[in-house]
């Protein structure tokens with residue numbers, strides 16, 4: 001049952017639908033800071049990233065972002081702690097949108113307010129231009145990724161990374177919990193034993209709108225996430241949730257909260 005009292009089933013929107021109908025520009029509308037209730041969720045996640053990547057614990061040579069979309073906000077703090085970042089997504093339009101920002105081309109999304117906010121969190125508000133330059137330099141590749149493949153970057157074989165980050169991707173890409181379980185195993189193969197997984201997304205979400213198009217989302221609960229991570233060989237180090245207030249009326253998604261997880265892959269025995 002969705003929070004509006006009416007349960008509307010959304011037909012599963014798989015990779016083909018993303019390729020044909022996921023409009024990066026429309027999705028990026030969610031990332032404009034604009035005094036709406038949504039800012040609270042963006043602020044929540046940016047603070048979690050800042051805390052994680054400035055802790056001095058989550059660091060290394062390589063970080064892979066799984067299902068980046070057209071976004072860079074998830075990498076703004078990470079680029080201070082990793083030498084190389086590999087972004088990835090299923091759709092070519094997301095690759096192009098990301099490349100546009102990387103090359104600083106006209107028409108690229110303006111991330112400045114978000115970058116400034118992250119710099120403020122990190123104690124250097126005036127360093128926004130330097131932060132953008134650093135992130136552009138640190139993102140070395142934008143790859144095609146399919147979390148349903150045993151090697152999600154197939155045909156490219158990457159050396160195992162020190163860290164994986166993924167936000168709102170697995171629940172968007174998977175039609176049921178079993179598929180989610182497999183997709184998590186697939187992405188886990190890209191991570192070194194002892195490496196970190198930074199996973200975030202929506203709880204209790206069955207759909208979200210991107211412009212006029214409705215995308216399905218796999219409904220996730222905290223208990224399932226805890227179980228599937230431990231089954232897959234992760235030790236959860238942090239599990240934070242920001243719940244959505246009942247007073248928020250908005251029909252662009254029915255999520256009940258946003259989760260942030262920091263987990264560590266068990267060392268090989």
Ligand SMILES: C[S@@+](CC[C@H](N)C(=O)[O-])C[C@H]1O[C@@H](n2cnc3c(N)ncnc32)[C@H](O)[C@@H]1O
Pocket residue numbers: 014015018022066067068069070071074089090091094145146147148166167168169172173
């Ligand atoms: C809701 S967006 C999230 C984007 C971004 N990570 C964020 O936090 O805003 C979901 C992303 O998952 C990608 N995706 C969908 N199916 C996928 C698959 N099978 N493998 C990898 N990525 C997929 C979509 O192209 C889309 O960019």
